[in-house]
Amino acid sequence: MQDHDQYRLFLHLAETLSFTRTAADCHVSPATLSRTVQRLEAATGHRLLDRGPHGVCLTTHGRAFRQYAAEALDLWTRYHSDGAADDDLSGHLRVFASVTACHTILPDLLTPLRDAHPRVSISLRTGDAAAALALLDQGETDLAVAALPARIPATVLARQITQTPLVLVQAGSALADEEFTTAAEPFVLPRQGLVRAAADQWFRDLGIHPHIAAETDGHEALLTLVALGYGTGIVPDLVLQHSGLRARLRQVTAPSVPDRLTIGVCIRRADVHRPLAAAAWAATQPGRADRLAQL
Numbered sequence: 001m002q003d004h005d006q007y008r009l010f011l012h013l014a015e016t017l018s019f020t021r022t023a024a025d026c027h028v029s030p031a032t033l034s035r036t037v038q039r040l041e042a043a044t045g046h047r048l049l050d051r052g053p054h055g056v057c058l059t060t061h062g063r064a065f066r067q068y069a070a071e072a073l074d075l076w077t078r079y080h081s082d083g084a085a086d087d088d089l090s091g092h093l094r095v096f097a098s099v100t101a102c103h104t105i106l107p108d109l110l111t112p113l114r115d116a117h118p119r120v121s122i123s124l125r126t127g128d129a130a131a132a133l134a135l136l137d138q139g140e141t142d143l144a145v146a147a148l149p150a151r152i153p154a155t156v157l158a159r160q161i162t163q164t165p166l167v168l169v170q171a172g173s174a175l176a177d178e179e180f181t182t183a184a185e186p187f188v189l190p191r192q193g194l195v196r197a198a199a200d201q202w203f204r205d206l207g208i209h210p211h212i213a214a215e216t217d218g219h220e221a222l223l224t225l226v227a228l229g230y231g232t233g234i235v236p237d238l239v240l241q242h243s244g245l246r247a248r249l250r251q252v253t254a255p256s257v258p259d260r261l262t263i264g265v266c267i268r269r270a271d272v273h274r275p276l277a278a279a280a281w282a283a284t285q286p287g288r289a290d291r292l293a294q295l
Contacts, residue, residue: 004076006036007069010048013037014066017056027270028139040065090119091276096141098129099220100239101263105145105161109265113283120276128218130193136266143280147194147236148264158266159284164238166198166258169249171229182206182254186213186231188222194261195219199234202258223249236261 013022013033023030041048046061058066093113097106102124113120125141132146137155145161152158187210190196203210213231216222219239226233227248240246265284271277 004073006040007073009033009036010040011066011069011073013049013056014058014062017058019056027268029137032139089117089275089279092121092123093276093280094123094125094140094142095144096125096127096132096135097145098132098218099126100236100242101129101145102126104238104242105263109145109161109284110280113280116283117279120279128190128193130190130196130217133266136268139268142267142271142277144266146264146266147261148266149194152266155269156266157269157272157281158264159281160262160264161284162238162263163260164236164263165260166195166234167237167240168252168254168257169223169226169233169235169240170231170252171227171248172250182208182210186211188212188214188216188225188231188233190219190222190234191215191217195234195236195258198258198261202234202256206256234258238263 009022009026009028012026013019016022016025019030019033023033026033028036037049044061044065046065047059048062048065050057050059095106095110106124110122114122125135129146132141132144133149133153133156135141136144137153148158148160187199189199189212211231214225216225219235220243222233222235223239223243223245225231227245232252240249240251243249267277267281272281
């Protein structure tokens with residue numbers, strides 16, 4: 001979170017003296033607001049708020065910091081009013097995506113935004129795709145590329161980019177006389193997320209109780225364990241095709257396969273009025289990202 005965003009949250013909290021109200025008004029989770037105050041207190045080296053049985057109040061240092069934050073925001077606003085053209089958008093966009101999405105989707109997805117608004121800076125965070133929507137909902141990122149569930153949360157706007165089937169992979173090269181017996185195989189699976197949910201449903205449909213040899217927090221880590229021979233992995237084909245381990249893996253067939261994934265770009269619905277978020281959302285509109293569907 002940028003300093004100015006933290007200052008705005010603190011100033012709002014200094015007025016309401018209510019974590020619940022400020023979190024609701026500013027469209028962040030109470031946990032995010034608490035972490036923001038903790039970061040500011042760590043940065044200043046002083047306690048800024050007292051939390052007691054009768055509510056919240058500013059400390060002496062909190063009152064001094066409130067004045068500093070208000071003056072800093074005022075200077076920042078005047079700087080942009082004096083030095084930036086009305087149509088020259090600037091700011092800091094926080095983006096979350098998996099490593100695979102960074103390699104395959106983000107360059108084309110964000111090029112229109114980069115071309116139209118070169119003064120916008122992008123902070124890119126990678127991690128487990130299963131965490132994307134939670135981080136978005138908690139206000140930890142502004143835009144996320146993630147697998148979309150069947151039911152999108154009401155707080156999120158999502159736009160489909162592409163789809164990818166789920167595939168079964170093993171270590172080594174393909175063998176012509178090999179027979180894949182699902183019930184007898186050890187599996188390497190994601191610990192959580194939509195791929196895990198699809199795999200679990202697939203096992204139920206087949207009426208088997210799989211032997212799970214290992215679980216991972218990301219698809220790239222999963223392929224590493226598959227390449228080491230721990231078992232059969234279930235991953236999005238998009239991940240397999242762009243993996244550096246592709247030459248050490250083989251795709252295997254089964255009587256049926258898990259459902260495919262829909263990949264999309266998401267923002268918080270509450271952020272759509274913000275100029276930066278609106279520009280990022282517009283940059284991903286159909287037609288701008290059409291070639292991504294060919295992945």
